[in-house]
Amino acid sequence: MRRSDGVVLVAVLLITLLMSALGAALVLVSSSEAAIAVNFRSSQEARDAAAAAAERAIVDLRAAADWNQLLDGAVRSPFVDGSPFGRRFLSDGSMVDLEAVVNLANCQKTTTCSDVEMDAKTSDRPWGPNNPRWRLFSYGWLRDALSAGAIDSAYYTIVLVGDDPSENDADPSRDGVPPSPGAGVVELRAQGFGPRGVRRTVNVTVARTGAREVRVISWRETS
């Protein structure tokens, strides 16, 4: 056996190693890029889902005769997908817990909020006893918002309603009365939920300007 026979094997191994390393790096870069693009798209889709849910909720607000019944939870939007509690599972297995979403909005924790916690003055809720007490208004899959097949989306939406804080009546379960600047004004907090924990929120301030007429005062993407 010649002593130089193994050189070819070594050379082939080195070249294979080099090409494998380059290939692996290329795949890594490509897959990272694809993952970033997917996350970017998911975030945009969640925002659009939240916006669509808010628009749908505004239509339902217009039809509601008494907004106090929305603020105390007696009346909800027709766009609901069952009981107002429990979990909804997204396509990747992640879940949305309705009660946790409401509690997070009211006192920034997932368990039940006490009155004291909801009236606490925080940077997000600096109005103390006039802090909005969010309640479920609508909740359901975005694809169910229109007739079957009209929307191709796996996103879940939740819209909360609360009294606007431009009142000093310390009663967030009832709308103010004129001349209070908050009379006939409510806040909507719409959220879109997608796979991999994607979540976007839109806050909308809506005023009633007539029996069947509303006006959007402010539209704010908050997260």
Next chain:
Amino acid sequence: MRVPFARAVTVACPAPMPNSAVSDAADAGFSLVELLVAMGITLSILGVAFTVVSGWQLAFGAENERADQQQRLRVAVNAISRDLALAGAGAHLGNSPGPLGLFVASVFPFRQGALTPDPPGTVRADTLTVLYVPPQTAAQTTLQQPLVARSGTAFVNLDAGCPSADSTCGFAAGMDVMVYDDTGAYDTFRVASVQPGALDLQHDMPDTPQSYAAGAQIAEAVSHTYSLKTDPLTDTFQLTHYDGVSSEAAVVDHAVGLTFEYFGDPLPPILLRPVTDPTGPWTTYGPRPPRRNVRSTAYAAGENCVFRIDPTTGLHMPRLAQLGNGSASLVKLTEAQLNDGPWCPDETNQHRYDADLLRIRRVSVTLRIEASLTAFRGPAGILFTRGGSSRSARQWVADQEIRFDISPKNLSVSRARL
């Protein structure tokens, strides 16, 4: 002919070969022809291998560059679209909530602020400034006393909507604020310090004699200016962001194209209810005109930048013309339309802006990003705004151009939903 070093190989053997014939064969080594053939084959294989690997290396480098380019595009699109989407958001708390579009314009084709602001009437295709009240602020109230548009102290009311038990209504040092009223005037300030019921303000715009009456809105507000910075001498091509006060920074490098186009409401503003009504909104867009015998700007009594009084009927009529072909579809606003007046709050104001800016409902953005390394750019032309050093198309990473439209929600929300 045998090569001499074959002997050396034989010498290196640890034991003599028992058979002389075999020993001769083993000692024979390689002939020159064998060596040349072997070297030729080896070089050919290595050449092919290096060609393949080199191609991979080029592809790898180009792929990295494309990924970087895409990422820079995403960063730029995200920044611009986020701020544009919020443009025009006004106070949502207090006595006179509503989008900025009912008071002042909030999308401008020029730079404004403390550092090198553009003069009135400037229209730059590659510059955009937006104003809005941040989504989660509670610092929104009204002036208690008149305020002149220069640095000084502003006394503020504690209106409904101010944070509970807060004598400064949520305002804090370092916060950027905006004062505006229904004459169509606005000024931006930075809060230097706060005291109960009073704010020490640093004016962020050139001082003017403009005076805001008690009751004018004051709210936390932000200004964002995006523009294209091009300096071939220093090889600087950037999308930059300016905060309207003192901070200007690059958003992304190697931006070689940026264009903003504006699409507006073709209909002139309409008066929805008598200006004497205590609650608004009074107009479909634009500031409410003063009462007939009241003169609030350089316009005649009862008039402002978007409404005039018809001398025949004595009624408020829109000062702006109807655009387009008579349909309600948005129309593209030309540069001439954006700097020919009428001016808000009036033509004597040093911060005046064209009233047609109040029409803007949609902004179209075109952004072009190039590869950061010249080694990935070919000759200047369709694919490359700026030429590079590469002459091999295999490693070219062409400029990426994206066009996207944003319809700021708050620029269209003032209309009632029936």
